[in-house]
Amino acid sequence: MQKPGQPTPLFAVEGVSVRFGGVRALENVSLEVAPHEVLGVIGPNGAGKTTLFNVVCGFVTPADGELRLRGETIPGLRPHQLAGHGIARTLQGLGLFERMTVLDNVMVGADRLARAGFVRSLLGLGHRDDARLAGKAREVLGELGIESYATRYPGSLPYPIRKKVALARALVAEPELLLLDEPASGLSAEEMSELGEIITGLTERTAVMLVEHHMDLVMSVCHRITVLDFGRVIAAGSPDEIRNDPAVLAAYLGDEIEEAV
Incomplete structure (x- = not known):
């Protein structure tokens, strides 16, 4: 994934596939998170966002692919090992x-x-x-x-x-990498705006990987966005690139992207 001359990403998912029985939840998914950036992961229900987050958190072991931190492969990552690798997470259930x-x-x-x-x-x-x-x-x-x-x-x-x-x-x-799973769920518009300011400020100390379905928040805080559909990456780029990507619009976002402009 990394091209010659490019800096090593802080964190990378490389060629990850997950199967539950005969169902392919993720298929050859790759993404990178650079230091001090916010990467958004979006997609419709069933796109594979939760499965990907669970792979990164160590709850799900992929059938293929690997996770890399600072260029080094992380073998057999488990949830209790995240902090030791400089990774922290929040979950929808708060815990x-x-x-x-x-x-x-x-x-x-x-x-x-x-x-x-x-x-x-x-x-x-x-x-x-x-x-x-x-x-x-x-x-x-x-x-x-x-x-x-x-x-x-x-x-x-x-x-x-x-x-x-x-x-x-x-x-x-x-943490060097903060994983946020649906942080805007249950928040009002005003509270979501405050959350956006908080996330933007966090990049001074950490990188953020954000799994979220509120497009207005995603478009306002993310430097780059990876889009999943049916377990595959269908687009990756800046908010403007994603907002105008025909494949993304055709797949599931449509008017919701336009409203977030």
């Missing part, structure tokens, strides 16, 4: 611990920064990094404007705040 405060939820995300591990501390094994991790967690909560919720429990918070908590938990690990 917050309801019996832990917001601060503790975010500190769990900082586990890879601790020598002994915050999760071990929760189990009573202890370490000396608690104060440092709590400070880091509060710093990230402050950046997202939700530090005042630090002592609250997720179940008592509005959904948009919980989404920010999940984002803070991912960011506190200081």
